[in-house]
Amino acid sequence: MVKHAVCIHGHFYQPPRENPWLGEVGVQRSAAPYHDWNERVTAECYAPNTAARILDDDGLIEELVNTCSRISFTAAPTLFSWLERHRPDIYGAILDADRASRERYGGHGSAIACCYSHAIMPLATRRDKRAQVAWGVRDFTARFGREPEGIWLSETAVDIESLDLMAAAGIRYTILAPHQAAGVRVIGEEGWTDVSGGRVETRMPYLCRLPSGRSITVFFYNGTIARDVAFGDLLSDGRRFADRLLGAFSWERGRPELVHIATDAETYGHHRTFGEMALARCLRVIEAQSDVRLTVYGEYLDGHPPTHEALVREGTSWSCAHGVERWRGECGCRTGREPGWSQAWRCPLREAIVMVRDALAPRTEEALAAGVRDAAADLVLGRWSDESVAAFFSRHAPGGIDAEGRRRVLSLLELERQAMLMQTSCGWFFDDITEPGSVQVMRHAKRAMDLARQVLDLDIEAAFVEILRRAPVNDPRYATGAEVYEALVRTAAVDLSRIAAGAALYALFGLEHPAAASGMYAVHGDWPYRLNAEERRLLGTVRVRSRATGEEALFDAAACFDGLDRVVIGVREPGGGETFRTVWEGSDPAGAIAGTFSRVYTAPDLSDEERWTIAREIAPGIGDAVSRVYRDSAALIGTLDDLAIPLPGAVARLLAHARAEWLFAMLEEGCTDPERFYVLAEEVRGESIEPDLAALGEAASRRITLALRAASARPNDPAPLEEVSRIVGCAKVFPLPLALWESQNICVGMRGHYAEVRERAGRGDGGAERWAEAFRRAAACLGVRVT
Structure with a gap:
């Protein structure tokens, strides 16, 4: 058995951000351009860590690594419940990583549990501590299909009662900061050695005996390396990261040692851009060592049970120098x-x-x-x-x-x-x-x-x-x-009638209300009086039932939308009949709603989430309207241009917008005529108004992803791959910012098929040669090494 092992722990966590009455996260402006911070951190950290890039010397993607299958990580319920509903692909990839880790680490998974709502356990009552542990364990078991071996204490805030409750729940270990150790001794000896101030030997596990007679193992992580990862520049180079971990062993002692660190997992990609790539490179370097094993805590504990025991400093944490005062006082x-x-x-x-x-x-x-x-x-x-x-x-x-x-x-x-x-x-x-x-x-x-x-x-x-x-x-x-x-x-705060009003508003646009999407409510609307999308007006009934509490009510509801500043929604107890006809048949539906319904909401009453959702729905129509104006005036604009008559400023802006819209449409169609795209791009570049490069880049990125998906689904058709090369070539004209993460993942996954097709091409198969060439060009455009 290898005596030297390395374990890297990442604490995956986001706090609950859902509106407590609706069960969904509302738009958070500070997270722009993303809808909310969960979405942003997922894009910057959780998704990249399921497919972290390892580059070759030419900067091409050589390998994708799901880092979650090799590190130890916290599966915090408040984050994983959001991932399950909103990013099932990433959620599934993390569950797959835990399954893969069990094969790699002798049946021990990478994931560990977490206190349910990330409460500071020393400040909680015994009753709440028990629930935090019970709910955290149940959440973990339901997701990962196995019992957790470890639990992460929120902010590593520790007290003996919490450790005892964890041990009673079958938990084998937890992870603490080095300054949370008070004293240590060899199991069986009498005297304690004072290790306060972070002087504990971190390269071994410790037994912590509990008043109930139970015990739990504590791993005190290497604080110096962890700080350099979280707050220094260690993630600027994955090899240096690995060397720092490997250099922490005391090779001359000849005893088993575990070098391990713990940081927020968001460090790898969110706090440190490309941090997941440094982590992936680090893991690869360590795995290449013949005398060091990459491990997780459960596996290491099986092979190296504690020889020492420790006293824990109660009421301490990893992020407050004053114990747990950060969560109840002005400690600084x-x-x-x-x-x-x-x-x-x-x-x-x-x-x-x-x-x-x-x-x-x-x-x-x-x-x-x-x-x-x-x-x-x-x-x-x-x-x-x-x-x-x-x-x-x-x-x-x-x-x-x-x-x-x-x-x-x-x-x-x-x-x-x-x-x-x-x-x-x-x-x-x-x-x-x-x-x-x-x-x-x-x-x-x-x-x-x-x-x-x-x-x-x-x-x-x-x-x-x-x-x-x-x-x-x-x-x-x-x-x-x-x-x-x-x-x-x-x-x-919202009640059932306010949810009914929101449901009527969302129904105008054919959308599901967030309360229903969250699963917390059953919302059923019946809209017998409804105009088409051009005239947004509807009238009917809405039944709202809280699945979480069982509360239920039926409402009459009406909504009229003539613009974001001209919204009227009415809700009342069911009346039907004459009221419906009054609202529907009158010439002033907004006034009729205001005069007929007991609860009326107008534009100022809309939440940020409602405004954001509706704005996204109607925004594409603005571009279409401007393009229609241009088409109606195209002949006149052309004449003015031919006669060298200066165009009025508004007309010039209209022309620039229309040309940008054409570029957008060409990208969405796969750039079937690159030469025409180049000509039009030069015309746009010559205009005084800069096109929306971000929007054009998003359109190009979406089309590239669709083309790669098509290529994967039609493995012998070179056309989608040729489309990828065309779009990337056109995108370079500006250049456009491209989001290629998913496309690159698909491309890497197709390399095995490429090897098979290349063999057929070598035997004279012309179709195979065309496909192989198309794949090589597409892969080069995406920055992927093909062999």
Whole structure:
């Protein structure tokens, strides 16, 4: 057995960002050009790590590496639930990586579990700690099809009670920072050696004995190398990264050693551009060593059980020098983006959240049967489908339960889920209470309080807001946390009637409402009165049912859209008949809606997500309208041009736009006439207005991907490959920014077929020769090495 091993751990995590009432992430402007930060980090980190590039000396892609199959990584539930719904391809690739790692590492998978909502465990109650562990384990088991061996503690914030609960759940190990070790000794000896201040030997596992008589293994990672990865320049060169890890062994001792580090996995690609490529190169270099083995913690622990035990410093973490004060006080730890800002808001926010937690817990614990709360993870994993709800009640209410009882239990369990999510660590990590993480935990708290008011007849919101009045705000737009709550939290709350109104608006564009897309609601609209897309107006009924709570209602709804600034939506209890005819047949439908429906929403009432969605739907029509104007005026514009009469500024801009639209259309059609594209491109380049290169690049990238997919589906047809070469050639004229990640992945996957076709070409097959040549050219355009 090789005595020297290396393990690299990446903590894959994003906080919950979903609107607690809708279950979907709203648009986040700071993440532009992406819809939200989950989408952006996925594009910059999670996706690239499933196919990290290793380049040859000529800069061509030599190999793709799914780094998740070789490193150890955290599978945080709040991230993986989003990936499963929104990026199933990346989600599936990560699950595949864990399966592959089990074959590579003797049955031990790369993935480990995580506390469910990333709460700071030392600040949680025993009841919540147990639920965080139980839900985290259940989430992991459902996704990976196996029990987790390890659990990542949020921010590595540790206390003995949490370790004991983890051990009771069957967890073998966790990972901590070196400064979290207090003392060590050889198992069986009496005295302890003080290793505080990060002086612990990190190259071995340690047994941590627990008051219950159970024990858990702790791995203290190499803090120096981890810091250089996260905050230094070690990821600028994958070979240097590998050399640094290999150089951390004490070869002369002749004993088994594990060199291991832990960082946020987002370091590899999101925080450090191309960091995933450095990681892939590093892994390859280490795997090439004959005297060092790449491993994961479970495998290493099997072969090298602890010979020493350790005392853990309770109430410590990896990202706060003051223990866990970052999540409850003004300790001075912050991001540093605004050096003069105070964090005095943290204490009142923690106090407010604790008040809600402590007010709700006794009431819900009394109302729910023992064990039901911990088992409710299955409802969330099943997205509250009718099947998962039925299965849940058949297990936990075998004697039967009436509809009102079901609604009450579901509401209590959703309250409990929100009460866990409101403790997410990101609420206190950043520099102001206006930050998205802080706003998010307040939104979860409000959702929990709303449910408590409905199902427990308990109203504590006024007390919550009163505590927030003592939270100072750095953002000059607000004075206290109470103002932030009013502006950014209350406005996010929706009820069933507001969801019905949104459903009517979305139905105008043939879209599914986010509440239905999330799985949290069943939304069914019946629109007997509906005009065509040119005249967006509809009238009918909407039934909305919360799958998460069982709450349900039917509404009459009407919507009229004449532009983003001219929107009118009405909702009321069912009336039908004469009201419908009044709204539908009148000459002023917007006025009729306002005068007939009890709840009316207009343009200022639309959420950012609703405006963003509708704007994306109608934006293409703007370009079409401008192009139509140009076509109607083309003869006159041509005459003015022929006579050398200067074009008015507006006309010149119109001409430039129209030509850019033609380029866009040619790219979307596969650039069948490259010469015409070059001529038109030169005309556009000569205009005073620069075309939208980003939009043209997106169009070219989409078409290249479609062509590669076609080439993969039709493995003997050279035409799609020839199209790739044409489009890339045309794109170089400006040049256009191309997103080639998926296309390159497909191309690399076709190299095996290329080898087969080249053999046929060598035997005189002319068709095979044409295909092989087309593939070589396409691969060169994409930067892929073919052999």
